[in-house]
Amino acid sequence: MNNNTILQVSDLYVAYGSIQALHGVCMEVHKGELVSICGVNGAGKSTVLKAIAGVLKPRSGSIRFKGKEVAGSKPEQLHKMGMALVPEGRDIFPSLTVEENLRIGAFGRRLDKSYAADLEDLFSLFPILKERYHQAGGLLSGGEQQMLAIARGLISNPDLLMLDEPSLGLSPALVDQIFELIIELKSRNITILLVEQNAQRALGIADRAYLFSNGRIEYSGRPQELMDNVDITSVYLGGQNGGDV
Amino acid sequence: MNLAKKLSNQQENIKQPAAKDISQYFDFSRKSSTVVILIAILVVIGYFIWWLNIPFIEDIFTAGTITLIMTLGFQLFMGNSGILNWSYVGYVGIGAFASAIFSMTPAVKTMQIPTMYPFLINLHLPFPVALLAGALVAMTVAAIIAWPLMRLSDAVGAITQFALLIVINVMLSQWSQVTNGPRTFTLGGKRLTTLWVALGVAVLVIIAVYYFKESSLGLKLRATRDDRYAARSSGINFVAVRYCAYVASAFIGGLAGGLYSHYILSITAASFYMSELFMILSMVVIGGSMSVSGAFFGTLLVTLLRQFLRQVELFLTRSGFEASGSTEIVVAVLMIIFLIWQADGITGGRELSWRSIKRRLPSGSKKRNKVLKNKKQEEKA
Numbered sequence: 001m002n003n004n005t006i007l008q009v010s011d012l013y014v015a016y017g018s019i020q021a022l023h024g025v026c027m028e029v030h031k032g033e034l035v036s037i038c039g040v041n042g043a044g045k046s047t048v049l050k051a052i053a054g055v056l057k058p059r060s061g062s063i064r065f066k067g068k069e070v071a072g073s074k075p076e077q078l079h080k081m082g083m084a085l086v087p088e089g090r091d092i093f094p095s096l097t098v099e100e101n102l103r104i105g106a107f108g109r110r111l112d113k114s115y116a117a118d119l120e121d122l123f124s125l126f127p128i129l130k131e132r133y134h135q136a137g138g139l140l141s142g143g144e145q146q147m148l149a150i151a152r153g154l155i156s157n158p159d160l161l162m163l164d165e166p167s168l169g170l171s172p173a174l175v176d177q178i179f180e181l182i183i184e185l186k187s188r189n190i191t192i193l194l195v196e197q198n199a200q201r202a203l204g205i206a207d208r209a210y211l212f213s214n215g216r217i218e219y220s221g222r223p224q225e226l227m228d229n230v231d232i233t234s235v236y237l238g239g240q241n242g243g244d245v
Numbered sequence: 246m247n248l249a250k251k252l253s254n255q256q257e258n259i260k261q262p263a264a265k266d267i268s269q270y271f272d273f274s275r276k277s278s279t280v281v282i283l284i285a286i287l288v289v290i291g292y293f294i295w296w297l298n299i300p301f302i303e304d305i306f307t308a309g310t311i312t313l314i315m316t317l318g319f320q321l322f323m324g325n326s327g328i329l330n331w332s333y334v335g336y337v338g339i340g341a342f343a344s345a346i347f348s349m350t351p352a353v354k355t356m357q358i359p360t361m362y363p364f365l366i367n368l369h370l371p372f373p374v375a376l377l378a379g380a381l382v383a384m385t386v387a388a389i390i391a392w393p394l395m396r397l398s399d400a401v402g403a404i405t406q407f408a409l410l411i412v413i414n415v416m417l418s419q420w421s422q423v424t425n426g427p428r429t430f431t432l433g434g435k436r437l438t439t440l441w442v443a444l445g446v447a448v449l450v451i452i453a454v455y456y457f458k459e460s461s462l463g464l465k466l467r468a469t470r471d472d473r474y475a476a477r478s479s480g481i482n483f484v485a486v487r488y489c490a491y492v493a494s495a496f497i498g499g500l501a502g503g504l505y506s507h508y509i510l511s512i513t514a515a516s517f518y519m520s521e522l523f524m525i526l527s528m529v530v531i532g533g534s535m536s537v538s539g540a541f542f543g544t545l546l547v548t549l550l551r552q553f554l555r556q557v558e559l560f561l562t563r564s565g566f567e568a569s570g571s572t573e574i575v576v577a578v579l580m581i582i583f584l585i586w587q588a589d590g591i592t593g594g595r596e597l598s599w600r601s602i603k604r605r606l607p608s609g610s611k612k613r614n615k616v617l618k619n620k621k622q623e624e625k626a
Binding site for chain 1: 270271461464465467468470471472474475476477478479480481482535594
């Protein structure tokens with residue numbers, strides 16, 4: 001493990017009751033990288049994110065975050081260490097205002113000038129959130145809620161931002177916006193671990209990718225190599241236009 | 246393609262202020278108008294009733310203010326955590342008995358409750374201290390038993406709280422050495438909870454409950470109400486925040502109980518059971534459980550309604566028509582109607598604020614329309 005590795009997962013086993021969901025997953029994420037996890041439904045993509053974020057307890061294996069063993073830690077501890085998970089399905093707090101949703105993302109930091117500066121920065125990415133600052137999160141549209149969820153993850157200045165299916169259930173135009181946003185975040189040197197069903201889009205922007213199948217990593221490496229491998233594409237990505245919207 | 250640029254081009258009409266000033270994004274004082282309005286309403290009504298000087302109406306107001314303190318304490322936990330807290334009236338009862346025991350003179354205690362433990366008989370504190378001590382006893386009981394219960398949510402959490410209420414109620418009604426058992430516990434002496442005492446405590450409690458809700462602890466709790474799992478992955482320990490709110494809620498409940506016992510002057514364990522809980526619950530539901538304003542206006546509305554219905558009930562009974570208990574039925578039906586059509590109550594779960602009033606005023610909406618019109622014209626141009 002070199003200094004550049006921010007997350008190292010080795011031999012991770014996770015089970016839902018008696019159903020084994022992950023069979024010895026090994027993966028790593030380096031600083032500033034955009035790593036994408038692809039695979040069909042039920043391949044264990046979200047499971048691995050949840051296990052890393054502490055939402056699920058691994059049965060065995062090790063998760064090292066910033067050099068510390070964190071397997072079995074509580075999500076709130078991991079959040080304090082600098083991990084931010086943007087969960088699947090626009091998991092915002094609907095009865096709280098946009099302001100309060102963002103403040104929750106910012107717990108652990110003081111509400112001072114640097115917070116205001118970061119908010120300004122966020123509003124340059126998401127102008128709509130500034131407009132809706134005092135409205136309840138539940139009143140936002142689906143795309144706006146997804147942006148709020150990502151903004152809530154970003155405001156904590158995380159060392160690792162994990163996005164779970166950010167484009168799920170959004171219109172094609174909004175999916176474009178979300179992917180452009182992820183590219184923008186990458187250009188700002190934010191380390192991102194992205195789980196996406198929309199494999200072709202995700203591979204298009206990732207530095208490295210892991211292809212999951214039945215709770216195992218079938219392939220890992222450069223996205224270009226993965227895409228060049230037609231067999232894998234047809235089997236796991238559902239054909240040439242499989243991942244496209 | 247630079248998304249930031251693209252989006253800001255789309256949103257050119259939004260002006261981005263250059264100053265990085267936190268007060269623009271987070272300002273505690275901006276939210277304080279709610280507290281000022283609620284307290285002003287309460288004090289004005291209280292002052293007017295004191296000036297009227299009609300004992301019957303003064304009693305209604307004092308009792309109503311004590312009930313307001315109860316509902317506020319109830320809202321503190323239930324409104325922010327979303328868990329129906331049945332055991333709350335149990336803490337009101339503990340506070341009522343404890344503060345009474347603290348404030349009564351040894352002579353009265355030996356006469357009224359001969360079975361009482363000697364060390365309790367010799368205890369004697371002045372009224373304000375006794376009131377606080379009673380609330381602290383309720384809070385301590387909550388602090389000791391609540392931790393393992395805070396993990397439980399939804400139906401399981403509510404059922405557990407219900408079982409806890411039974412436990413507390415049986416303790417209050419059977420522990421003869423402390424509460425005089427199932428017999429009436431008479432305080433003796435004169436009424437110590439006057440209109441101004443109740444009003445003063447209510448003002449403090451409004452401030453406390455409102456700022457609790459707006460504090461980061463309250464914000465964390467409201468986040469767990471919306472989505473426990475998302476809250477956890479945002480670094481919120483939901484057991485800890487619930488525990489703090491539950492204990493604080495028990496403290497306010499105990500305070501209200503102490504005021505109640507020093508107002509009514511004779512209590513039994515049955516005074517702190519289902520019918521009391523139903524009354525508090527109906528107020529919070531009809532007002533809107535998610536906001537402090539909801540608890541406030543719910544109490545005001547239901548108190549007035551109950552007084553009115555009671556008069557109707559009396560009138561009907563006098564004229565030979567058996568109508569006793571109809572007040573409870575009407576309030577219960579009203580609560581059901583609210584739960585079906587307006588589950589967030591009359592306030593819709595929002596706080597009454599200076600802004601929300603201005604928006605409703607005709608001049609305010611005119612101004613807003615003007616602004617909108619100007620915006621549209623700008624867009625055209």
